[in-house]
Amino acid sequence: MPGPDDDVPTAQQPALAxxxxxxxxxxxxxxxxHSARELAERAGIGLDFVSxxxxxxxxxxxxxxxxxxxxxDAEAVDRAASLMRxxxxxxxxxxxxxxxxxxxxxxxxxxxxxxxVEDMASRxxxxxxxxxxxxxxxxxxxxxxxxxxxxxxxxxxxxxxxGRYAAEFGEIGRTGSEPGALPLARAVGFADMVSFTxxxxxxxxxxxxxxxxxxxxxxxxxVTAGGGRVVKTIGDAVxxxxxxxxxxxxxxxxxxxxxxxxxxxxxxxxxGGLAEGARGVTPVRVGMVWARVLSRFGDVFGPSxxxxxxxxxxxxxxxxxxxxxxxAVLARDPRFTLTELPARELQGLGSVTPVRLDASTES
Numbered sequence: 001m002p003g004p005d006d007d008v009p010t011a012q013q014p015a016l017a018x019x020x021x022x023x024x025x026x027x028x029x030x031x032x033x034h035s036a037r038e039l040a041e042r043a044g045i046g047l048d049f050v051s052x053x054x055x056x057x058x059x060x061x062x063x064x065x066x067x068x069x070x071x072x073d074a075e076a077v078d079r080a081a082s083l084m085r086x087x088x089x090x091x092x093x094x095x096x097x098x099x100x101x102x103x104x105x106x107x108x109x110x111x112x113x114x115x116x117v118e119d120m121a122s123r124x125x126x127x128x129x130x131x132x133x134x135x136x137x138x139x140x141x142x143x144x145x146x147x148x149x150x151x152x153x154x155x156x157x158x159x160x161x162x163g164r165y166a167a168e169f170g171e172i173g174r175t176g177s178e179p180g181a182l183p184l185a186r187a188v189g190f191a192d193m194v195s196f197t198x199x200x201x202x203x204x205x206x207x208x209x210x211x212x213x214x215x216x217x218x219x220x221x222x223v224t225a226g227g228g229r230v231v232k233t234i235g236d237a238v239x240x241x242x243x244x245x246x247x248x249x250x251x252x253x254x255x256x257x258x259x260x261x262x263x264x265x266x267x268x269x270x271x272g273g274l275a276e277g278a279r280g281v282t283p284v285r286v287g288m289v290w291a292r293v294l295s296r297f298g299d300v301f302g303p304s305x306x307x308x309x310x311x312x313x314x315x316x317x318x319x320x321x322x323x324x325x326x327x328a329v330l331a332r333d334p335r336f337t338l339t340e341l342p343a344r345e346l347q348g349l350g351s352v353t354p355v356r357l358d359a360s361t362e363s
Contacts, residue, residue, distance in 0.1 A: 034068075034070070035064060059102070185292050187251075188288070189251065189288030191238045192237045192284060215233075226250040229242070251288070252286045256286045285313075287312035311354055320358070321354045341354045
């Protein structure tokens, strides 16, 4: 396979040095030599479990006697079975854990491969099809590095969660929450880009990709610097959480103040970056609430999530809105100023009194 400095295919003459079977075998650790029925017999489990595992992973295969699976696939099924056999997890939990892997790894693989395509196209001045062929040619060499980084990142994230849980719930005999209450007290907020549709209507695929990447990267930087975590990004919006109301307020104000400036790409456009249509700043509207939430499936749920979203809808550009309950908690902190606004009717919530959150000029 070509190395970084070898000749690359041209747009006029695409080429693929490795066959699809060779790439497949390199990524899967060998050829596809097992059927689903054989995987079930090897793991000492029912065929239904194997079918459910692969369907939940997002990779269903209908024919149980087709030699579709590799040795590494068989090992994955063995590990899934061991979660029940050796660790006592029930089937529903194993399915949930597997679904999380499938959903996340599907998006992760696509995200990374598309980034590699853009890199090849830009670096070697290739058209999209040729860049994709070149990425295919180099996947086997890149995969071990990407895989090692994935494992490291995953373990660091697990360690971070363990640390947060230890700090929040580690006190022996601490008083629990009231029965039926959602389990986690969190600041939850949305930041929504203003006029996203209008600003991106004329952008081509490359400029649109760069624009969205800039927004996501800038949002994650601000959220992390403020002590929060990004739950998800949705094109022109970001959902974040923080462990304290003060951290949530810092994140919200940081997004409102910084994000438009972070995606001002005028200087980059002059240096060959985004096209004219993507120039200028795009402010965001932010809503943030401190309340209890349910954390499941890599997401957060609860009335406060809906309230934060509705407050975002009515916020002015580059401002932060919260509710009176959160404002009462933050009022003790001299770093923030809070201004109660007239009550508004919010969809699905009725009358709500929004409170504008600002950084104190004396802090």
